Amino acid sequence: MRLKAIHFLIFPFFFADSFSQTVPPLSPQLKEFDAYVEQARNSWQVPGLAIAVVKDGKVIFKKGYGVRQLGQPDVVDTQTLFACASTTKAMTAICMGMLVDEGKVSWDDAVIKHLPDFKLYDPYVTRELKIRDLFTHNSGVGNADFLWDIMDISSDEILGKMAEVKPSYSLRSSFIYQNIFYLAAGKVIEKVSSQPWEKFIASRIFEPLGMTRTVPMRKDVKDPNQTSAHFLVHNAIRVIELSSADAVAPAGSVWSCADDMSKWMLCMLDSSKYEGGKRLVTPKTWMEMFKPQVVTPSQFYPTAQLTKPNWTTYGLGWFQQDYRGHKINFHTGSLFGATAINGQLPDEKLGVYVFGNYDHAEVRHSLMFKAFDHFGLGGTRDWNAEFLKLYGGIRAQSGKEVKDFEAKRVINTTTTLPLEQYGGNYTDPLFGELEVTIQNKKLLININNRLKATLDHWHYDTFRGEYDKAWNGTALAQFSLNSTGQLAKINFEGMEFKKQK
DSSP: OOOOOOOOOEEEEEOTTOOOSSOOOOOHHHHHHHHHHHHHHHHHTOSEEEEEEEETTEEEEEEEEEBSSTTSOOBOOTTOBEEOGGGHHHHHHHHHHHHHHTTSOOTTSBHHHHOTTOOOSSHHHHHHOBTGGGGTTOSSBOOOTHHHHSOOOOHHHHHHHGGGSOBSSOTTSSOOOOSHHHHHHHHHHHHHHTSOHHHHHIIIIITTTTOTTOBSSGGGOOOSSBOOEEEEETTEEEEEOOOOOGGGHHHHOOEEOHHHHHHHHHHHHTTTEEGGGEESSOHHHHHHHHSOOEEOOTTSSTTHHHHOOSOEEEOSSOEEEEETTEEEEEEEEEETTEEEEEEEEGGGTEEEEEEESSTTOTHHHHHHHHHHIIIIIOOOOOHHHHHHHHHHHHHHHHHHHHHHHHHTOOTTOOOSSOGGGGOEEEEETTTEEEEEEEETTEEEEEETTTEEEEEEEEETTEEEEEESSGGGOEEEEEEEEOTTSOEEEEEETTEEEEEOO
């Protein structure tokens, strides 16, 4: 099924801090960039996009492109609300920096000094984990996003379950992206400030900077001028339900717009200064934010295949690398159907922020590097064409891997036991409850009443099929028997649940 064709409408933009209804004529430089953004958006088929560029203490370009939702006439403008997702992390780091400046916490305090009940699987890591480690993804604890993705539990319960997550490597020996520890950082902020994270960030960042349209949590986004989420489902771009990161809010729950993010960028590029010569944090703490804290894998972002950095690091809420002899700071944000990127080229006092409403459309990287060149370093390299080719190759390789997997299916096999015996309840202390019911010779999987899938028999005791929310992709489940030939457990996408008697 193909979606009905629509015309993408372009909303007039403002620049140079002016909010006048009269739009000044575009300079040739801005005209060229404007055309490049629209061409790039169309090439990635992004329904709607918003961008802001700041340089030398001024907003030089900001504009909305396309529509907020496919099939609807409402256009994106510079006040349209989008998910900031993980670009929220830098804001949470600044919040902690404020408390460091006030002497209420130190970057090298043990986390348990402020959260006595905080507990991890390894007692040594529980004891040694520092406040700084909450921001740098090198704790040794692997990604645990399933705790808020497949469960409907409170943030306190999420942190409690971290005691059951086995480490993937030793403390500070490597890098695995970890959202949950930003939640822990938010709890520390709450503990030492006596104010919930969402109130602290609003009163200490958004209000002083005049970010009047920025909302800390998804549940409080009520303004109709907001984007919808989009995903490629069965070869067609479709509107999907908006996802929420509220359960791990300090890691990625903020919603904002191009107008407000330009204010955030100006502040961050000017050592956290804002109107009246005031600062969010001291110069020392601001420098700590952007000081490389840990080395990251050079290929964490596929874009490195083209940008070819000599070094890659992570600060406090910022990825970092060299680009054409200069240091850049940046961070992406991704939720189902939504993207963002915030990039800085400090040597040129240049910043760019891009919002999109189409899942993992890497036009965001294209526009960030194009802005660095166009407004800072010079050059005419067509980053968009190169990233389209790069990610097209990645998608092709992924498709080949799926076909290779499917080619290994052993046909004409049967299950070890009668199909009805695979039904029942399965549990795990970490992952929760999984229920299997049989309907029309298919398995209906229900995990914590949160994640559902319908699976067909694949081969032997393995089943495969789609999630009910098709944008989640394809699921695989494998059953295991015990020594007496009875069903013992199910491995569902790497999560193991034991059969209950």
